[in-house]
Amino acid sequence: MSQHANVVNQTPLISVVICTYNRADRLLLALEALTQQTLPSDAFEVLVVDNRSTDNTSAICQSFQARFARFRYVYEPMQGLSKARNTGWRVSQSPYIAYLDDDAIPCQGWIEAILTVFETVQPKPVSIGGPIYPLWEIPRPDWVTPVMETLFTMLDGGDVPRWFEDDEYPWGANVIYRRDALEKAGGFCEQLGRKGQSLLSGEETLLNATLKAQGEGFYYSPQAAVSHWVPKERIHPEWLVQRSYWQGYSVALVDHIVGKSSLYQRLSSTWNLLKRVLDLNPLVFECLPRPKRPIPIGPMQIGLLDRARLILSWQWGYFSKVWFG
Structure with a gap:
């Protein structure tokens, strides 16, 4: 029996929040894994925040209602991951x-590992993150290099528990926050984050920077691991370059929100883009994305998808937001 045993009429020790949008088939697997946790089911609650799904998400949740001591289905009609996350907390x-x-599967000791960190590590972390291992729908292609792994939300910080370094943070597929810290920071910025099929992000970056500025620390627990689905549609150079473009766009929006001047952003983005253009091979222009347009590259060009092309896409995304956004 776990040392974290609880009873149903007490406050749950931890809330697992799953924000979902039209992924009922993957949500089913995530919920199934939560029924197999080493922590007693009465010690935690599961909140599914349905962000306007049109598939059978509600039916899947109803089928799991009796399998958890504490389970709630919450419908959030305003589209947006940040909105859904804020509703959850x-x-x-x-x-x-x-x-x-909703497409991640936690290991059996996931919740117990999280609580152990909060109960034993001092000073108490504001946030905990763990490994995010990929579940490839198709075999990992040879052209997926280590530098591309972040675009697939892959994270492996090693086998030793530790504080995250200054330039490291947990990632949203597997991240835990203290509720009091979320409340103090105002939660996630709803101008940022995924909305439907949009690849806009940055809400985690802004929140983590806010918490860090308040003197808080972030902790890595290798025992709090999840496996994260990588669908075949994303294992393609077109999606990767689009992902990189929107990452740059998102960073520009974050910079604007935190108060960087328009003049500074325009000058720095222009200089950085020109510098990359001068440094890179002309072939890299074949991947340069246009805002809201598909990227005209195909499988034969996979060999050109290297660090330089992704960096250029990122710079172009930042530049596009500053000048045309």
């Missing part, structure tokens, strides 16, 4: 909020 009933992607 605001309706939660525990001091810790564990965000799990």
